[in-house]
Amino acid sequence: xxxxxxxxxxxxxxxxxxxxxxxxxxxxxxxxxxxxxxxxxxxxxxxxxxxxxxxxxxxxxxxxxxxxxxxxxxxxxxxxxxxxxxxxxxxxxxxxxxxxxxxxxxxxxxxxxxxxxxxxxxxxxxxxxxxxxxxxxxxxxxxxxxxxxxxxxxxxxxxxxxxxxxxxxxxxxxxxxxxxxxxxxxxxxxxxxxxxxxxxxxxxxxxxxxxxxxxxxxxxxxxxxxxxxxxxxxxxxxxxxxxxxxxxxxxxxxxxxxxxxxxxxxxxxxxxxxxxxxxxxxxxxxxxxxxxxxxxxxxxxxxxxxxxxxxxxxxxxxxxxxxxxxxxxxxxxxxxxxxxxxxxxxxxxxxxxxxxxxxxxxxxxxxxxxxxxxxxxxxxxxxxxxxxx
Numbered sequence: 001x002x003x004x005x006x007x008x009x010x011x012x013x014x015x016x017x018x019x020x021x022x023x024x025x026x027x028x029x030x031x032x033x034x035x036x037x038x039x040x041x042x043x044x045x046x047x048x049x050x051x052x053x054x055x056x057x058x059x060x061x062x063x064x065x066x067x068x069x070x071x072x073x074x075x076x077x078x079x080x081x082x083x084x085x086x087x088x089x090x091x092x093x094x095x096x097x098x099x100x101x102x103x104x105x106x107x108x109x110x111x112x113x114x115x116x117x118x119x120x121x122x123x124x125x126x127x128x129x130x131x132x133x134x135x136x137x138x139x140x141x142x143x144x145x146x147x148x149x150x151x152x153x154x155x156x157x158x159x160x161x162x163x164x165x166x167x168x169x170x171x172x173x174x175x176x177x178x179x180x181x182x183x184x185x186x187x188x189x190x191x192x193x194x195x196x197x198x199x200x201x202x203x204x205x206x207x208x209x210x211x212x213x214x215x216x217x218x219x220x221x222x223x224x225x226x227x228x229x230x231x232x233x234x235x236x237x238x239x240x241x242x243x244x245x246x247x248x249x250x251x252x253x254x255x256x257x258x259x260x261x262x263x264x265x266x267x268x269x270x271x272x273x274x275x276x277x278x279x280x281x282x283x284x285x286x287x288x289x290x291x292x293x294x295x296x297x298x299x300x301x302x303x304x305x306x307x308x309x310x311x312x313x314x315x316x317x318x319x320x321x322x323x324x325x326x327x328x329x330x331x332x333x334x335x336x337x338x339x340x341x342x343x344x345x346x347x348x349x350x351x352x353x354x355x356x357x358x359x360x361x362x363x364x365x366x367x368x369x370x371x372x373x374x375x376x377x378x379x380x381x382x383x384x385x386x387x388x389x
Contacts, residue, residue, distance in 0.1 A: 033057025115140030187373015202273030
């Protein structure tokens with residue numbers, strides 16, 4: 001078992017270089033941009049003179065300023081096959097990122113989620129810059145698909161900042177220093193049952209184009225099944241952006257009058273709807289914290305699905321189910337994502353108060369495990385403590 005990186009650290013004369021106070025960030029998706037921006041704000045409160053550089057999204061760029069690159073629209077892809085098709089792009093960006101870090105001479109690199117890119121980057125940086133502090137925020141879910149990789153990560157990283165309470169035990173046992181900072185959005189969501197429309201169904205098809213193209217047709221067909229059984233039901237779709245809303249509009253065609261679209265208001269819809277259809281991902285925990293009864297719907301390219309099935313070592317893909325270690329939310333995945341079966345489950349959640357209450361009680365138990373919503377502050381404190389060692 002390798003010891004933590006901090007106990008291996010030494011600096012030879014050949015490594016000596018003039019290090020700035022800069023922190024270089026790497027985030028590659030919209031959720032990472034949100035987490036990164038919140039972390040930057042918390043760091044600014046504690047260390048206002050530390051410049052931020054790197055690459056992420058528009059929210060991080062707005063805080064960091066001119067030297068920060070917004071590359072989210074290019075970088076955010078989902079699925080193994082989609083990544084393979086853009087291999088040349090990612091190879092080029094990988095080289096550019098290392099060159100940018102070399103030029104910046106940062107005090108630390110903070111990698112935010114995005115494991116397909118960031119874990120490879122951590123390995124390359126450790127080899128090229130042995131004394132560089134490399135910190136990881138939003139722990140990659142290697143416990144689900146490749147636990148053996150944790151030992152290797154212990155050689156690349158100085159600190160892992162975990163958002164789920166069971167993760168530090170796994171990492172620390174493998175020699176990687178890790179701390180639980182809490183789940184980032186816990187304090188942002190105030191669940192309210194009073195404002196719910198008992199006839200409103202919320203559709204949450206995901207935040208990436210590939211997700212929406214695969215998952216929204218299933219949700220639309222499920223809405224048709226539900227509408228036939230109960231014409232008084234109405235449906236609202238949460239689109240993460242205007243381009244995604246346009247994809248949804250084209251898919252709706254003559255059904256546009258029955259299904260309305262809101263842009264960038266997913267959490268608001270989670271507060272108003274009676275039941276939700278939610279794509280796998282961060283939205284499943286947002287729905288649980290919002291106390292929205294829901295079903296999980298997910299479909300990807302078959303190549304991606306088969307590769308994932310061969311690698312994944314957990315029973316569930318929805319994080320509420322993973323945290324509960326049982327299926328508290330029904331999962332309809334790939335060939336099991338059939339509109340008629342999904343509609344039957346949604347109707348039961350609409351009409352069976354005992355079923356709703358059971359799910360909400362389970363959500364409350366999950367929420368207690370996720371901290372008090374101070375993840376960004378806790379992560380900032382841990383980063384500053386690590387840099388001041």
